[in-house]
Amino acid sequence: MASDVEQWKDELYGTDIRAEIERFAEEGWDAIPDDEHDAWFERFKWYGLYHQRAGQESYFMMRIGPPGGVLEPGQFRQIVEIADDFSRGPAENPEFGNGWIDVTTRQAIQLHWIRLEDVPEIFDRLEEVGLSTVQACGDSWRNIVGCPVAGKDKHEHVDADALATELHDTFKENEAHSNLPRKWKVSVTGCDEGCGQGDINDLAFEPAEKEIDGETVTGYNVRVGGGLSRNEPRFARNIDVFATPEQAVDVAGGISALFRDNGDRENRYNARIKFLVDEWGPEKLRETLQEEYVDFELETAGDDLRESYSYNAGEADGKHDHVGVHEQVDGNYYVGLNVLVGRIGVDEGYELADAADEYGSGEVRLTQRQNIIFTDVDEESVDDLREVPVLEKYSPDPHPFQRGSIACTGTEFCSLSIVETKNRQVRYARWLKENVELPEGVENFHIHLSGCTASCAQPQIADVSLRGMKTRKDGEPVEALDIGLGGGLGEEPQFASWIAERIPADEVPGAIANLLENFDEARDSEAQSFREFVADRDDEELADLIEPEETDYDDPFMHNTKRTWYPYAEDDDLDSSPAPAKADGTPIPSDD
Amino acid sequence: MTIAVRTLDDGAWISVNDSRQVSVSDVWTLSHGSFCECEPAYVLLEGFFGVDVSGSVVVADTVGRCLECGTQDSIERLPVGRVVDGEFKPYSPEGVQSIVEPGAETD
Ligand code: HEM
Numbered sequence A: 001m002a003s004d005v006e007q008w009k010d011e012l013y014g015t016d017i018r019a020e021i022e023r024f025a026e027e028g029w030d031a032i033p034d035d036e037h038d039a040w041f042e043r044f045k046w047y048g049l050y051h052q053r054a055g056q057e058s059y060f061m062m063r064i065g066p067p068g069g070v071l072e073p074g075q076f077r078q079i080v081e082i083a084d085d086f087s088r089g090p091a092e093n094p095e096f097g098n099g100w101i102d103v104t105t106r107q108a109i110q111l112h113w114i115r116l117e118d119v120p121e122i123f124d125r126l127e128e129v130g131l132s133t134v135q136a137c138g139d140s141w142r143n144i145v146g147c148p149v150a151g152k153d154k155h156e157h158v159d160a161d162a163l164a165t166e167l168h169d170t171f172k173e174n175e176a177h178s179n180l181p182r183k184w185k186v187s188v189t190g191c192d193e194g195c196g197q198g199d200i201n202d203l204a205f206e207p208a209e210k211e212i213d214g215e216t217v218t219g220y221n222v223r224v225g226g227g228l229s230r231n232e233p234r235f236a237r238n239i240d241v242f243a244t245p246e247q248a249v250d251v252a253g254g255i256s257a258l259f260r261d262n263g264d265r266e267n268r269y270n271a272r273i274k275f276l277v278d279e280w281g282p283e284k285l286r287e288t289l290q291e292e293y294v295d296f297e298l299e300t301a302g303d304d305l306r307e308s309y310s311y312n313a314g315e316a317d318g319k320h321d322h323v324g325v326h327e328q329v330d331g332n333y334y335v336g337l338n339v340l341v342g343r344i345g346v347d348e349g350y351e352l353a354d355a356a357d358e359y360g361s362g363e364v365r366l367t368q369r370q371n372i373i374f375t376d377v378d379e380e381s382v383d384d385l386r387e388v389p390v391l392e393k394y395s396p397d398p399h400p401f402q403r404g405s406i407a408c409t410g411t412e413f414c415s416l417s418i419v420e421t422k423n424r425q426v427r428y429a430r431w432l433k434e435n436v437e438l439p440e441g442v443e444n445f446h447i448h449l450s451g452c453t454a455s456c457a458q459p460q461i462a463d464v465s466l467r468g469m470k471t472r473k474d475g476e477p478v479e480a481l482d483i484g485l486g487g488g489l490g491e492e493p494q495f496a497s498w499i500a501e502r503i504p505a506d507e508v509p510g511a512i513a514n515l516l517e518n519f520d521e522a523r524d525s526e527a528q529s530f531r532e533f534v535a536d537r538d539d540e541e542l543a544d545l546i547e548p549e550e551t552d553y554d555d556p557f558m559h560n561t562k563r564t565w566y567p568y569a570e571d572d573d574l575d576s577s578p579a580p581a582k583a584d585g586t587p588i589p590s591d592d
Numbered sequence B: 001m002t003i004a005v006r007t008l009d010d011g012a013w014i015s016v017n018d019s020r021q022v023s024v025s026d027v028w029t030l031s032h033g034s035f036c037e038c039e040p041a042y043v044l045l046e047g048f049f050g051v052d053v054s055g056s057v058v059v060a061d062t063v064g065r066c067l068e069c070g071t072q073d074s075i076e077r078l079p080v081g082r083v084v085d086g087e088f089k090p091y092s093p094e095g096v097q098s099i100v101e102p103g104a105e106t107d
């Protein structure tokens, strides 16, 4: 039997949802019939609206997905203004205040505490500057990720931005592709450093070269079926197809249609294309694509550039992220700024927008490491830009522990989360910076924290992988983390294996400190990277090197943060929740 | 009256009559040693993959992990609450739960 979600989608989905959102916004939250909540909230996702978790009813998360993470001049400021006007919660967050934007690991922006009543105006303001929330969530083409410095970077091989934009323009609001069995994540990489992270996407275009009719053509190799979620991580598989830039959109459309027709609509847990690739194998996928979904002869794969991939790769030479000052092909510079766990307060957001306008072109680009990049800064302005006060916090030269930190949304807003994440990760990074000396030669050290196995923070491809768990400590259930080691992308990507499980969250900084000390003592030489060191050892050996312990690190979130309406509220009890609320924030009394 | 039950948001919730009632990532106390050897077992529910109504009792298929011994396994038909006069009353995760469905409940 088709799932409820499939039935709701059959009844009404895609662009038809817009008018209904406008109607509910006009009439108010209460106008959504009680017995249709599940159906409407599922549909709203197609327009980038995600109902927040229990205790926060009537408030929404809104996601905005610019292709390749490129926010054109003016767009970033507009988003900050929208956050300033509409993204305010009933309580403060102790690290971040009230009013911020989140930069996500798929180069999108997330706003929280959005009220349905404000959505039409927000849509208008986004459209004014050419932005949209269409298909940011839901079962269709999500934000297309890719090299955030496409068109600017010296490592570029083929123009990823052109293809990302073309895919975006073709497959957003495209009737034939708007209702897929599950989310559809596409990545376009154009550089030899691999910063599109294609390996963990449903569909990946990766730079390659191919001899066709005696001529060397630059284009893309195609991989299918990557993804990290659900304890079932997969790297995208090589389907032995090379696409010229002219063919790429047709190949993408063919694979999307193949997924539309063959993905599992009975069982949502089995619906992602990674499971279809498991079942069919890459050969059958290629055959079916050739026979039924494209009308030209597919080329076999060309020569790729994976050998030089360095992004998030742990050991390789080359860039591991985009932080810092880097020369562009045109002689100007791009400046990557570190954003701790991806969150930017609105006041600082204005200052950043001003700086991007004054010293660069005003463009602000978003990276898959939750950071931002100013482009087109001329050589003379680089030093002036560095002096701007807001860059002390959003630094082009951050401490490695802060630079390497990624955290997902967590119990603050997310239904699935087991633990608090963002505030905790900020506190971890701060403690590590103050208390732990990085071993000689270690300049990049990535710690990714995800609240659950959905893996939004991409924990399996970090030096230290952290994943939300619970344990019992002194007889009480407390928030805990599993610790994984050995993950990273690069030529030979590898998922972390989970070495130490259910470590109380307040013992994790101590565990990382001890691990690094043990690494420093036991490694062959200063030339051995952490990833190499881990690859050389089996799980048992590694487990001995992680020695969890309490330190002077203090963790205010050990209790069940999920069982609060907001983990940081003074009175955080679920029964004290001010939600659901009317448009002006006054609580709506429940009738029972 | 009919009771509409379903899992939502990738197994994050059990929805009863369009209201999100039972959430994943709570720790349930299970007796009878049928999940693992621990007695009682403190089991973190990691996701719901099915839900059904048995008489007035809402039962969920779920995946959990024991916080003591680390056993990870699925649990079929875990009673998570019951409907009384049309209103859902969740069972408390902290209360010791038999993971065997109460057979007599067929009203
Ligand atoms: C049913 C609930 C949710 C599920 C099942 C879910 C699942 C996922 C998965 C699987 C990924 C990407 C991992 C991959 O396959 O590569 C992801 C990305 C992400 N999710 Fe969720 N998520 C949920 C709810 C939320 C909520 C409520 C928020 C925030 C309020 C959130 C925030 C994010 C973020 C920030 C990302 C990173 C990338 C992006 O921009 O798409 N998630 N989610």
Ligand code: SF4
Pocket (backbone or CB within 6 Å): A408, A409, A410, A411, A414, A415, A416, A417, A418, A450, A451, A452, A453, A454, A455, A456, A457
């Ligand atoms: S990893 Fe889990 S907890 Fe974190 S945002 Fe994703 S779904 Fe939520």
Ligand SMILES: [Zn+2]
Pocket (backbone or CB within 6 Å): B036, B037, B038, B041, B066, B067, B068, B069, B070, B071
């Ligand atoms: Zn046990």
